[in-house]
Amino acid sequence: MRWLRQWFDTSAIPTQDGQGDRRIDWPRVIPFIGLHLGCLGVLWVGISPTAVVVAAVLYVVRMFAITAFYHRYFSHRTFRASRPVQFVFALLGASAVQRGPLWWAAHHRHHHRYADTEQDPHSPRYGFWRSHMGWFLTKEAFATDFNRVPDLARFPELRWLDRFDVVVPLALAASLYGLGALLARFAPALNTSGPQLLVWGFFVSTVVLFHATVTINSLAHRFGSRRFATTDDSRNNLWLALLTFGEGWHNNHHFYASSARQGFYWWEIDLTWYGLKLLALLGLIRDLKPVPAWVLERVER
Ligand SMILES: [Zn+2]
Numbered sequence: 618m619r620w621l622r623q624w625f626d627t628s629a630i631p632t633q634d635g636q637g638d639r640r641i642d643w644p645r646v647i648p649f650i651g652l653h654l655g656c657l658g659v660l661w662v663g664i665s666p667t668a669v670v671v672a673a674v675l676y677v678v679r680m681f682a683i684t685a686f687y688h689r690y691f692s693h694r695t696f697r698a699s700r701p702v703q704f705v706f707a708l709l710g711a712s713a714v715q716r717g718p719l720w721w722a723a724h725h726r727h728h729h730r731y732a733d734t735e736q737d738p739h740s741p742r743y744g745f746w747r748s749h750m751g752w753f754l755t756k757e758a759f760a761t762d763f764n765r766v767p768d769l770a771r772f773p774e775l776r777w778l779d780r781f782d783v784v785v786p787l788a789l790a791a792s793l794y795g796l797g798a799l800l801a802r803f804a805p806a807l808n809t810s811g812p813q814l815l816v817w818g819f820f821v822s823t824v825v826l827f828h829a830t831v832t833i834n835s836l837a838h839r840f841g842s843r844r845f846a847t848t849d850d851s852r853n854n855l856w857l858a859l860l861t862f863g864e865g866w867h868n869n870h871h872f873y874a875s876s877a878r879q880g881f882y883w884w885e886i887d888l889t890w891y892g893l894k895l896l897a898l899l900g901l902i903r904d905l906k907p908v909p910a911w912v913l914e915r916v917e918r
């Protein structure tokens with residue numbers, strides 16, 4: 618029953634486990650399938666404005682935590698944050714059910730290094746579904762290679778989050794159920810309930826968030842324009858940038874990944890960048906790395 622233990626404790630997965638094994642690890646992906654099936658709960662719990670607002674707010678907060686921190690901070694170190702701030706946003710990121718921050722950053726750094734080669738875990742050159750979600754479910758994808766993230770692995774609190782990556786999502790799900798039950802009792806006019814907030818706030822919001830995030834792997838390497846002649850297939854795509862709070866400027870990002878900003882011009886809407894500017898103004902983060910002038914001069918016309 619090692620696979621069952623691995624649902625709850627990722628340290629049960631050896632680091633080199635399943636290297637090169639790109640078959641779907643069915644026992645391990647049962648929770649992922651369950652997450653999707655949970656959305657069918659809408660047929661029973663109904664809908665209310667409260668449930669939709671909760672789902673939307675959780676989408677916004679968690680998308681920001683993924684793009685600003687899992688991606689631009691942990692994976693690319695594009696700004697600086699104190700240890701408590703780093704941990705709070707790691708917690709919020711972990712609630713998105715995209716595994717722990719070390720796992721995410723290790724796989725993402727690997728993607729940049731080998732983008733659109735056979736070694737890339739999620740290049741659409743090898744199939745749309747594999748790049749969108751198949752890769753996430755393979756045996757080789759479950760382990761975290763700490764050698765790729767030595768700068769993050771030295772924080773025990775981050776390693777803990779990575780090891781028990783289901784704890785935060787389970788706590789979120791339980792809290793939503795509890796909140797819904799309280800509102801049903803004390804604010805019945807809102808017409809919500811524990812099961813309704815659980816289904817909308819957790820299952821629906823998380824599944825939409827997941828599929829929106831991974832469009833950057835699948836669609837942003839296929840559809841859009843190319844400003845920079847990178848060796849990979851990355852594209853700039855406004856619609857994906859809106860959906861993912863700025864990550865759709867993916868060709869910009871593959872050309873120069875060390876900037877906190879991915880929309881390189883004012884008309885390239887990058888909500889994560891605006892959020893980061895705000896956090897910097899509030900003094901929560903600092904040293905946002907800019908887009909250097911030489912990058913803008915390199916534009917192919
Ligand atoms: Zn990146």
Ligand SMILES: [Zn+2]
Pocket residue numbers: 728732833834838851867871
């Ligand atoms: Zn990419």
